[in-house]
Amino acid sequence: MRTTLASPVRATTTQLRKLRIALFGFGVVGTGVWKVLHDQRAAFRKQFNAEIEVAGICVRDAEKPRLASAPQELITTQAEKLIDDDSIDVVIELIGGRYEAANLIERGLEGRKHVITANKLVLAHELPRLAAIAARHGVELRYSASVCGGVPVLEALDELRSRDTIRTISGIVNGSTNFILTMMSDSLTQREGTIASFDDAVAEARRRGFLEADASLDLSGADAAQKLSVLTHHAFGEHVRPNDILTEGIEQISSNDIRAALEDSHTIKLIATASRDPLSGKAKAAVRPQRVPLTHLFAHTRDEFNALEIEAQHAGPQVLYGKGAGSLPTASAVISDLVALLKEE
Ligand SMILES: NC(=O)c1ccc[n+]([C@@H]2O[C@H](COP(=O)([O-])OP(=O)(O)OC[C@H]3O[C@@H](n4cnc5c(N)ncnc54)[C@H](OP(=O)(O)O)[C@@H]3O)[C@@H](O)[C@H]2O)c1
Structure with missing residues (x-):
């Protein structure tokens, strides 16, 4: 390309x-x-x-x-x-x-x-x-x-795909929604008496320059779906348009949802995944909030950081991690x- x-x-x-x-x-x-x-x-x-x-x-x-x-x-x-x-x-x-x-x-x-x-x-x-x-x-x-x-995920996918078969990719690819979910979760666990509501966290993400000019692109999962489309192109050599990606954002996530997840040793993250359907051979992709065990690497991916796990046939799983947004x-x-x-x- x-x-x-x-x-x-x-x-x-x-x-x-x-x-x-x-x-x-x-x-x-x-x-x-x-x-x-x-x-x-x-x-x-x-x-x-x-x-x-x-x-x-x-x-x-x-x-x-x-x-x-x-x-x-x-x-x-x-x-x-x-x-x-x-x-x-x-x-x-x-x-x-x-x-x-x-x-x-x-x-x-x-x-x-x-x-x-x-x-x-x-x-x-x-x-x-x-x-x-x-x-x-x-x-x-x-x-x-x-x-x-700043994380060279496309370069990593290109290199891996030249020598192996990529089976799945999954990760946190939207720094602003991850920042918002982290802030909401921290306000519950750190017990500093400051409850960060969804709106507080959105305002702080905006102040730090993490949100797109049209914030609904981040919050609705659309931005993550656009990124997943580009990632899918490099992981599977197939272009999946955003309209063909099942997409759910974080607008409906409340502090109560996060509290319930935490009580069950989980947290909530916006996860983008893509894999090749074994039957049709076509790439399929989705973005949606998921409960992630607190022991999982994605649960430790905080603030505006991104993490992408790439699972390849011979190399097995590998993870790229770093700052996914900001100037x-x-x-x-x-x-x-x-x-x-x-x-x-
Ligand atoms: N912000 C991030 O963390 C981030 C991360 C990854 C990718 N991106 C991508 O990077 C791109 C830029 O994002 P940003 O956050 O830098 O946006 P931004 O802060 O809103 O800046 C956009 C700039 O483009 C100028 N502009 C807009 N429309 C124009 C037009 N028709 N002709 C000439 N100039 C025009 C604006 O001019 P004025 O200043 O005069 O209004 C402004 O300087 C976007 O595609 C975004 O998705 C952003």
């Missing part, structure tokens, strides 16, 4: 390679990318002999206060001008939403630019089509940040895609 690097990263007269980036979106993840790029600048020069240059940052409102300070002359609201700029090597799409983002990704690929995105909504619906456009134009579409934030962990995954481009040159 990933194609070879077509346009060589530009070389300057001093032989320092230059990679020109168009950054679309300067919110939670976009500002994180800006900060990580800034921190890693010297390391990229040393490791890859490459200079990463942000050519423009496209936003909706150029006057809005930002979480990171970038030179004002880089900020633009003219998406069309930036996406069609022929000097751009890599488009990083971090605006979220579906149709405008899909259009940007498509236009970037058709303009023979590599595209990096964190947008699981678009990928869940259009991954095969966009991957085909990338292949047709000899550029790469990369999306490590779309699932499990810098997600930005780190975006940067890992940039590094992959630099390495492939």
